[in-house]
Structures are given as C-alpha cells and as structure tokens.
Amino acid sequence: MDFLRPASWEEALAAKAEHPTAVPISGGTDVMVEINFDHRRPEYLLDLNRIELLREWEVGEENVRLGASVPYTQIMENLRAELPGLALASHTVASPQIRNRGGVGGNLGTASPAGDAHPALLAAGAEVEVESVRGSRFIPIDEFYTGVKRNALQPDELIKTVHIKKADGPQQYSKVGTRNAMVIAVCAFGLALHPETRTVRTGIGSAAPTPIRAKEAEAFLNAALEEGGFWDNGKIITPAIAKQFADLCSAAANPIDDVRGTAKYRRHAVGIMARRQLGWTWEQYRGTGRTLEGAA
Amino acid sequence: MRVNFTVNGRPQEADDVWEGESLLYVLRERLGLPGSKNACEQGECGSCTVRLDGVPVCSCLVAAGQVEGREVVTVEGLAEYAKEREAHGGCASGACGTSVDQAKKWEAKPQDSQTGEGVELSPIQQAFIDAGAVQCGFCTPGLLVAADEMLERNPSPTDADIREALSGNLCRCTGYEKILDAVRLAAARQERQGEAV
Numbered sequence: 341m342d343f344l345r346p347a348s349w350e351e352a353l354a355a356k357a358e359h360p361t362a363v364p365i366s367g368g369t370d371v372m373v374e375i376n377f378d379h380r381r382p383e384y385l386l387d388l389n390r391i392e393l394l395r396e397w398e399v400g401e402e403n404v405r406l407g408a409s410v411p412y413t414q415i416m417e418n419l420r421a422e423l424p425g426l427a428l429a430s431h432t433v434a435s436p437q438i439r440n441r442g443g444v445g446g447n448l449g450t451a452s453p454a455g456d457a458h459p460a461l462l463a464a465g466a467e468v469e470v471e472s473v474r475g476s477r478f479i480p481i482d483e484f485y486t487g488v489k490r491n492a493l494q495p496d497e498l499i500k501t502v503h504i505k506k507a508d509g510p511q512q513y514s515k516v517g518t519r520n521a522m523v524i525a526v527c528a529f530g531l532a533l534h535p536e537t538r539t540v541r542t543g544i545g546s547a548a549p550t551p552i553r554a555k556e557a558e559a560f561l562n563a564a565l566e567e568g569g570f571w572d573n574g575k576i577i578t579p580a581i582a583k584q585f586a587d588l589c590s591a592a593a594n595p596i597d598d599v600r601g602t603a604k605y606r607r608h609a610v611g612i613m614a615r616r617q618l619g620w621t622w623e624q625y626r627g628t629g630r631t632l633e634g635a636a
Numbered sequence: 637m638r639v640n641f642t643v644n645g646r647p648q649e650a651d652d653v654w655e656g657e658s659l660l661y662v663l664r665e666r667l668g669l670p671g672s673k674n675a676c677e678q679g680e681c682g683s684c685t686v687r688l689d690g691v692p693v694c695s696c697l698v699a700a701g702q703v704e705g706r707e708v709v710t711v712e713g714l715a716e717y718a719k720e721r722e723a724h725g726g727c728a729s730g731a732c733g734t735s736v737d738q739a740k741k742w743e744a745k746p747q748d749s750q751t752g753e754g755v756e757l758s759p760i761q762q763a764f765i766d767a768g769a770v771q772c773g774f775c776t777p778g779l780l781v782a783a784d785e786m787l788e789r790n791p792s793p794t795d796a797d798i799r800e801a802l803s804g805n806l807c808r809c810t811g812y813e814k815i816l817d818a819v820r821l822a823a824a825r826q827e828r829q830g831e832a833v
Contacts, residue, residue, distance in 0.1 A: 437782070
C-alpha cells in the first residue's frame with residue numbers, strides 16, 4: 341500500500357489521475373473501518389487532510405458552498421440557519437468523535453443508502469462539484485446516486501464542493517434508530533418547504549437501494565397546496581392531504597428486510613415521519629412558533 | 637513509512653509504519669502508550685479517544701499518515717495538558733501567550749509527561765476516582781479525554797450536554813450513572829475553583 345499525501349488540490353487531482361484506484365481518505369470514518377477489518381486493501385490511500393479548501397465553506401446569495409471535508413460538527417454549529425435540514429441530519433451522525441472527523445464528501449463518496457446527509461441534501465436541493473485533471477462538472481444530487489454504494493463519479497474524479505440551496509423555508513429531518521447516538525439509520529426522512537417556488541421536496545434514506553426523493557408525493561402535495569390556496573391563506577393542511585402525502589412517501593420507498601429492520605416497518609415509518617414532518621414544517625411556515633418539535 | 641508528530645507535547649518519530657495503520661496502533665504498539673484502548677476498531681466505542689489538534693477523535697479511525705506534523709494528546713498526557721490549561725487560563729496549547737513572570741517561573745518538569753507516570757492526576761481523573769466511576773476501567777481513558785474536552789469547552793454543562801458529549805463512549809460494565817456523577821463533580825469543582833480565583 342502507498343500513502344499519497346498531496347499538499348494541494350491540484351496535486352490531489354494529479355495523484356488521482358495517475359492512480360485511479362486510489363481510495364480518498366479524509367475523516368476516515370468509513371475507510372479506516374474497512375481497512376481495520378481487512379475488508380479492503382487499497383493499493384493507494386489518498387489523504388485529503390492537508391487540503392485546506394476542502395475544509396472551507398462559504399455562504400453565497402443562493403447557495404452554501406460546502407467543502408467536501410467540512411466536519412459535521414462545523415455544519416451543526418455554523419450553518420443551522422442556512423441549512424437547517426442538513427444541520428439536523430449532521431446532529432444524528434454517530435457521536436461527537438465521528439462528527440469531528442466525518443463530512444458530507446465522505447457520505448457522498450461512500451454513497452451508502454443509509455448515509456445521514458442524503459435525505460437532507462435531496463430535500464434542500466444540491467449539486468455536487470467534482471473535478472479531475474480533465475476539468476470540473478456539477479452533478480445534480482438527484483443524479484448522483486446510481487446504485488447501492490455507487491455514485492456518478494468517474495475513477496479520476498474527486499468530490500470538491502457540495503453546493504446546497506440555502507433554506508427559503510422550514511426544513512425537517514428525522515431518523516429511526518434504537519438510540520440517539522451511534523446508530524445507522526433504520527430509515528430516515530427529510531422534508532423542505534420552498535415557499536419561494538411554492539414547492540416541497542423530500543428525501544428518503546435507508547429505504548431503497550439509493551437515497552431517493554418521493555417525487556409522486558411531492559407532486560401531489562404541490563398540487564394540493566396550490567389548489568387549496570394554502571401557501572397564501574396559511575390554513576392547517578387537512579388530514580386527508582397529509583395522509584395521502586404520507587401514503588405516497590411510503591409507496592416511494594423500496595426497502596429490504598435486514599438486521600436493522602423489516603421492509604414493512606421501514607415503509608410504515610417513512611410514512612409516519614413524512615406526516616409528522618409535514619405538520620412540523622407547516623406549523624413553522626404558518627408562524628405559530630411551534631418550531632422545535634422533532635429538532636434533534 | 638515514517639511519521640513525525642507531537643504526542644503529549646513531545647516530538648515523536650514512528651518508523652516502519654504500515655500505510656494502512658491507525659493512529660491507535662502507532663500509539664500503543666510503536667510508542668509504548670497503551671492508555672488509549674483498542675476495542676471495536678470501528679468508532680463505535682470511544683475507548684481509543686484522543687485529541688488531534690485539540691479535537692476529540694477516535695484514534696482507530698485516523699490513518700497514521702494523517703497525523704504527520706500534528707499534535708496528539710492521549711490519556712497519558714491528560715494531567716499535564718490540564719495543568720498547562722490552568723496555567724494559561726484555558727489555553728493548553730500556550731498559543732494565547734506567556735507572561736514574562738510566568739516564563740521566569742518555568743522549570744523543567746520532574747515527571748514524565750510522556751507516560752503520565754509521576755504526574756499528579758487531572759481534575760477529571762480525580763473526580764472519576766472520587767465518584768467511583770471506574771469499574772473494569774477499560775472505557776475510562778476514552779471517557780476521561782472526552783469529558784475533559786467537554787469541560788474545557790463548556791464549563792457549566794447540563795445533564796443533556798454531558799450525555800451528548802459522552803454519547804460516543806460505551807461502558808460495558810454500564811456504570812454510566814457514576815460516570816455522570818464524576819463529570820458533574822469535576823464541573824462543580826472547576827466552578828468553585830473559578831470563583832476562588
């Protein structure tokens with residue numbers, strides 16, 4: 341095994357071009373587990389810890405440009421207003437020790453359907469900026485996940501920045517597990533209201549081969565909210581609409597039975613989370629001040 | 637490969653390090669610092685918690701090559717670290733400056749800051765003993781490092797703060813109540829000392 345330690349982003353891209361099999365390591369919270377357990381013996385480890393720009397973030401007009409290695413702790417502490425969904429999701433990641441090391445770039449690189457950041461990214465709307473010596477490109481988050489632990493990266497590309505839409509309305513995130521820390525999601529759900537465009541977006545984690553949006557549920561709710569004039573009159577969403585939305589979210593899930601839970605339970609829980617989060621976010625949108633329910 | 641880094645204030649050089657090796661392995665097997673415990677090797681248990689440039693991390697998940705040029709504090713150096721922090725008004729690294737008077741009073745340490753032998757215990761260590769928070773002791777080093785960091789950052793923690801700060805550290809004797817007692821005790825003593833100054 342070789343340990344490559346580029347001092348700059350350009351050096352990192354050159355190293356990845358020369359050694360496409362090199363495994364990037366930043367927080368190490370996924371990669372080191374595989375190495376410790378002898379599940380993986382990469383020919384090259386490509387350490388990204390010395391590259392400052394990956395640990396930086398910038399709040400722009402419409403987006404937050406989040407460096408791939410910004411630790412979850414920093415997201416929780418500094419980006420709660422701009423990225424409320426992702427901040428909530430970050431707080432559910434493992435433990436303080438892990439949140440001090442791990443970042444969204446690693447979640448995307450590993451592309452596990454159970455990655456905690458995915459539902460929040462899907463709900464908020466995001467693009468992943470990846471780069472190689474050939475140039476850079478932006479991959480919409482909806483096209484990023486291509487299969488179980490597979491993503492749209494080419495072998496010579498590295499994840500540089502995640503461009504996430506700043507919240508223009510309330511966002512929520514929840515995750516089902518046996519305790520509040522050190523839990524791989526049984527399933528997870530994220531919801532973002534986008535009052536500017538009068539749309540809602542969702543994200544489902546750990547309940548399909550990849551993280552997914554419940555697009556039919558979104559389309560239904562968008563139409564129902566529009567039809568009922570809810571965005572303007574701020575009325576309580578009727579139970580029938582909430583139930584239909586929840587059922588469609590459940591139906592979007594395509595889970596499996598495994599050690600953490602059954603497919604049936606996951607599908608059920610996704611619906612429950614969807615209904616509750618719709619209630620919480622809508623209350624917040626209406627300005628009734630009941631914003632803390634469900635906050636991690 | 638060779639890795640140069642600072643452990644408990646002293647420059648260290650580890651040779652013949654395998655590229656996939658963890659910081660934990662280097663500490664325990666190459667530098668003779670077995671205080672950080674090896675249990676789950678997957679970041680679940682927190683027994684191997686150390687501070688990397690001041691931040692608590694699981695040393696089993698840090699690749700040895702990643703610590704090149706960086707500073708690590710292990711449980712062996714915790715007492716010394718806490719002492720330095722007290723002397724520098726909450727700044728253990730010394731980066732916030734040393735007064736001339738303080739500098740004049742400096743003398744070489746009689747104890748070994750590397751292994752922790754002969755060093756007076758840190759307040760959090762003393763609190764663990766006084767509160768009976770040590771059973772088999774295997775989880776204790778990780779808990780000490782995590783708890784000490786929380787009290788540095790948050791001198792008046794709520795119970796929820798303590799639980800969250802220690803949520804990445806498992807105790808299989810399940811002596812959690814006494815561990816919480818110990819952290820509360822250390823916080824109370826720290827507060828009283830602050831008032832006295």
